[in-house]
Structures are given as C-alpha cells and as structure tokens.
Amino acid sequence: MDHEATPTTSAKAPPLNSDQLNYLIWRYLQESGYGEAAVKLQRDWNVDAEALPFAKHIQGQALVKLVQKGLKYHHLQLTIDENGRSTRQLMPSMFFFGPESEKQVPEPREPNLQPSSSRRAPSPAPEPPLAVPRKRVGENGPGSTSEGTSLPAPKRSRKPAKEPAPERNGARKSSTSANPNVPNGLEADVVNGHPPSVQDARSPSGGPGLDEEHAAVNGMRQEDRMDVDSDADQHVDAPSEIVSPLVPTLSKGESVGVQVAPAKAADLSSSTTILNLDNEKQISQVLWKPHDDHILSVRGVSVCGVWGAQQPETEFQELVSVEPGSGLVVTAMAWEPNGAALAIATCSQNGGELHLYEGQELGLLETLPASQRAIIKLQWHQSGMRLVGIAPFDDQNSASSIMLWDLSDAKNSAGPMSQSVPETLEDVDCALADGSGFVFATGGEAVYQCRAFNEVEVEQKYSSLPSGHDRWSFIRCSWRSQNDTLLVAASTDSGRLWLPDRDVKRDAHQAAITALQIRPQHLNGYPALSTNEFATSSEDGTIKIWQYDRPTNTISTTSKLVVGFPQLLKTLAYSPDGFFLAGASYSTVRIWNAEYVYNQMANWKGESTSWKGDTLKEDDDLVSNGAMSSVNGDGTGAVGLADHSLAWASDGSKLAFALGSQVALINFRR
16 A cells, blocks of 8 residues: 655644535535525525635535545445555445445436547546445536546636527526536536526625616516516527536526426416305405415405315305394404414404404304404414404594404403504514514504513604605514514505615505515524515516615615516415415416526416406406496495405415405415
8 A cells, every 4th residue: 555755744634614514515516406405505504605715726526526535435444454454355234325335226328429529538437436336426427527537616607609598587498409418408508507697686695686777577687588478489499519518506596406497387277276155255365274284264354264175165164154234244364373273353333353263173262352443454473372453443533553462361361452553554563582572563654663472562663754655554574683673664555665673765666566575484494584585566567576685774676577467466475485476466376486586487377267357357447447346345336346365375385366255276286
C-alpha cells in the first residue's frame, strides 16, 4: 500500500459543519434532478448557498464522490489491519447498506451515443466498486461525472440557441426527442427545467422583491407575457443537435430540476360532483370539518347543515331549522380547529344566539345567548376553546362589538365578553402567540388590535387618513412573535392595501378587491402562516402575489395572474400546506402552483346543464345595475349578490366551491 510522504507541517482539517453538509446535499439534489427538494431545502435552510465562502471550491458530484470514498474506507477498515495487511475477505454481510445491496435491479442501458469530434474525449473508465457490481450514482450518466473526471463548478445559466414557445402561464413543453441525453426530458439549454429569466422571488436567498414592472405575469416576466385564457395551439420545439448537457445548478431558488407545470392545465370537470340544496336555499359559506374530508358543512341565511361528502347521495342533514316567516336567520359558522365543535350563530327579533354542536355526532351541546343583533363573523383561536366574533351593531345603538366566548371555563358560558367600537365592523381575524390571543377587526377607516384571551381589551387603534375612499373590508394577520408579524387590510372601494402596524399603504388594483389571503406554510414541522407573502384578487381581472420586505418596509408584486373580465374571480383560497392557490368566479375554478411562480395547474368549468353559475352571473349583473333579483336571496324580489365560498379539504385533495344553492366537490389529484 503506497504511503504519501509526511509533510514537514501538518494542518488539522476543520470539522464538517452544517452549512457545508447542507450545501453538498443541496448540490446533489440539483445535479440528480430533484430540484423541488432542493428548493424546499434552501428555504428551510434560509442561506444564500452560492455566497458561502467554500462554494467556489466544490466540484460537481462532490457528495457522491465523498460517499463513494467513504464506502471504500469503510470496507477497507473491515478487511485490513492498521499496518495495511489483509485480515479477512469482504463478505456481502459486511456491506454498509447490507447484503441486499448487491441484488439491486439492473438499471436500463444507456443509449450508445457517439461523441462528435468537437466534444471532449471520453474520460478513463472509473475503477469498479469494491463489492457492489452496480452502476454508481452519477457515473457516466447524463449531466454527471465519473470519479476520474472532475468538472468545474457549473455556470448559473446558459443562453439557448433558440427560445422555445412558452406554454400557458409560463410553462414550457419539454422535448424529449430533441435531446435524449438529458434526464427527465429537460432541454440542455433550460437549466433545471425553467428558463433563467424566471425568478422565484420568495426564495430566502433571492434578492429584494420585484416591483410591478418586473413581476412575473402568469408565471413569466412582463415582456414574455401570454394571456392565461389563450386557447391557441402550442408550438412543438424542432429537434435540436445533441449537445453535452450542463450540470444543473440551482441559482438562488429560481430553478428546479423537475417539470412543475404541466404542458396544459388539467381539466377537473370529469372528477367533480355537484350537490344541490332543496328549495333553492342560498349558500353563503362552505367549510370542511378539520382533518376530515368526509364532512362538509354549509351555511346560508335560511339553512345550516352538513353533507357526508364521501357519499354524495346521502341526504343533507339540517342542523338549524329555519321555518318560513319565523324571522330567524343564520349569520355565521366556524369549526373548532381540531374539529371538536361546530359553532353556529343565529339571530331573530328576540336577539342573537350561539349554538354549539359536538364535532363527532353533531349533536347540540348548548345554546348561548348573544346580546348582539347579528354576529356576522366567527373564528376560533388555534387552541384553548376560545371563540371570537364581531357584530356590526346591537339593539341599543349603532356601535359594533368585538366578542369573546371562553368555552374552556364554565363560568363564562352564560355570555360573551365584549368590547364596543364606533365603526361598523366588516371583518375579523385572530392569532395566538406568546401565550396571548390577538384579535384584529376592521371597518370604516380603522383597524383595531385587541388582546382577547381571558378578556377583551382594545390594545391599539390604527386609523387611516380620512380620504373618503378607503373602507377597509378585509383584514388578515399572521403573528409569530412581536417582531415577526404580518397584518394586512384591503379596501374593496379603492383597491388599496394597508399594513397598519408598519404604516405602509399602496395602490394594489385598478378596481375593487374581491379577496385577500395570507399564504400558509410549515414552520418547524407545524402549520403556520407566512409573515411576508399574501395574495389579492380584483375586479380588474387580475390576481397579484405580494411580498413584504421587512428591511425596506415595502410591499411589492412578485407575480401577476391575468384571468380576464368574462369570469372575474370573486374569492381565493390557499391549500392548507400553501402549495396551491385556488380562485373561483361564477362557473370556473382555477388552481395555480404557489411553489413555482404560480403556474396554472388545473381548472374546472361548470356545465350549463348542471351548474347554474351563468344564470346567477346574469342576475347579479341586473342587481348591480339597480334591478331586483328573482334568483338570489331566498325569494322573489330579494336584493343581493350571490356569495362565493371556496374551501380546501385538510389534505388538499378536494376543493369545495359553493354558489347559489349548489356545491361543486372538485377532486384534485396532486
């Protein structure tokens, strides 16, 4: 066994640290075609990997080489003594991965491609493995290196010789015939499956958020824009000359090694079930029972009950019975986050009531009085059996009330704790952090921040300048700690956004905002809400994805999705894991991939023979022009617009869309 000459001075190798190990894994994932996993690792790691001081010294397939050398050392350690003499023969039972590792299924043979004269000569054949006669990872395969050959660190991007035609929402067709030597059907000129111009602005190592001019529109930059509703035939890329593939390198989270957008958005119409309520009762809200995609609850002014969504033929189970002419109306509904209870608010001429139903058998537990005339919003804290609600006015005066029911304490079950405010409240959201409950309510030109855990107390009132145009109709919050929060209000009238605790305002849309949602994400393995990313939809025919940059205290657009005017989106809903964003109009539902610049993944369109969305749209257009509605509002001549409600099942496999007296159960295969 050859021994190297002992140097006169010996430097002690530093120990391996977590950044170095993460970088090796991150590079391996890219080089092996697992770009999606690489993106997730980088975001959890939260480091600009390419800026690490040691990154420039790492060659291609570094992790594979280190592991291969480590396996050799492991096997040598078992078969030779400290003097280099062989002591025993290597047996399969001594393999690091066990004796089964030599029985792997042979990999398919690689195509026998003859290299051109301009290409680099083949590398010497690597020495065979010690024990396992199986082709090693990264050996002589597409986009890889052998141990005898080292490639320099790959470039971030490469300009393609011919730009292929973009697909819908920025997706590209992969041309497997153009280059059979490239894995996963990706073109060699498109690094990791995405053109280098497309940037995922949410990457933690990415630069500052994009402004409106540079935001990705429908999954691409403004200059490459393509309308989302275009039905034009897509061009097929012409076969190109086979070239040596680049070793893929992920640049600041903007590229992935798998195709994440389909060539064409999937049509979900064939996998949809339509549920209908008897007597044309109108639905205002639809909710899945948490952690149970078999129970679907719906609420309208004159109806509240559940369906067994696993068996659509099962009859609708009515929980609150509303007799015609009784004056009773159902005003709000909310599931406890673990599905332990369902709260339903009603009101009549005698006042308001809160009905609590047991989550398993849906039996009535108790009915609690509520002094307010109508509770229009209900929301539970994430834990502790505490329920928050708002009422725009009570029986005595025009003031609004913020209410809290502490259902964990029997002495508070007689009625809610409340706090009155002068504005007419329209929306409420709450958060639980640092052992305290926070409630945010909005209405008029004000946003209220309250402590609401053992009692209700207004902690802060934020007032916008009295312009007469900003009526804050939406409020959403994400609260992790005192210094890590996101509080966003939106105006339906002016199309503006407001971060009241940061004193940030900006024009967001050219028409009324119809929905506001903060993107969910997982934090240390637990579900949470982002503190920097949210989405809005508007009657200007667009969805915009926003990024809050804390160092500069600004919000900017990172993606803009153009859906057009025929089917304006009326509501938005993120999937519970934050991977997908759904938007609904009257007869269509679209789903975008929130992980990768919001490429459109799927759509659903209701058939006119079974879905009444187009009829409701025509009726709402009449109401908007001052006419009376004969369809919506549970009766001829009632005035009002149809409510759109969209809800994901907890596992993200189903989407419920309620409109009028119907619910579409859309199965979404991820």
